[in-house]
Amino acid sequence: MPNLGWTGADRDALEVLRPLLAAGGYLPWTEGALRPAALAEVCNEIALAGRTEVVELGSGVSTVVIARLLRDRGGRLTSLEHEPTWAAFVRAQLEREGLTETARLVEAPLAAHPLAVDGAPWYPESALAELPAGIDLLLVDGPPGYGEGMERSRYPALPALKDRLAPGAVVFLDDATRPGERDILERWQADAPAWRFGVREAEGFAMGAQAPD
Secondary structure, eight states: OOOOOOOHHHHHHHHHHHHHHTTSSOOOOOTTSOOHHHHHHHHHHHHHHTOOEEEEESOSHHHHHHHHHHHHHOOEEEEEEOOHHHHHHHHHHHHHTTOTTTEEEEEOOOBOOTTOSTTOOBOOHHHHTTSOSSEEEEEEOOSOOOSTTOTTTTTTHHHHHGGGEEEEEEEEEESTTSHHHHHHHHHHHHHOTTEEEEEETTTTEEEEEEOOO
């Protein structure tokens, strides 16, 4: 079993997530997956704030769990995934559980992008065109933020998608305790001063929204 680096916060979150985790088939939690503590916070935000137009960059266990929640509460999820084999696996799980009316997975091979930092590839414009307008929750958990030149690969997410965000939208950035993601947050806030992000150290993510006027 891979070393997932879970903390006590993650183990506590598993109890919160148990009804959703038990609502369908087995889901493999990989090293690249959103940690339980972060996933629980995303689900809380959907449930408590009534988020109904959710976009996720990078797919996995979170895709299926969020789709289960939105099926019960009403809403839609669109997820981009760059890796074809993994995309096929996640899509098959959605189909098996009858979640394709709630969740749509768009295969999006990485390509050069004008907003990239260090030349890291990002999602192509053809895939971005598949995303809805009025996104009220954006979850940034891809592309992978490790490997040569990829440490800041997630930077384009906010500048590329900010015009698709609804008023009052929130943005989650996973792995926010890593140096690359810390730099991304600093760049986002420098480029878009109206946005404010807070890092949740124990849960390993950052959450941000536009400051009120």
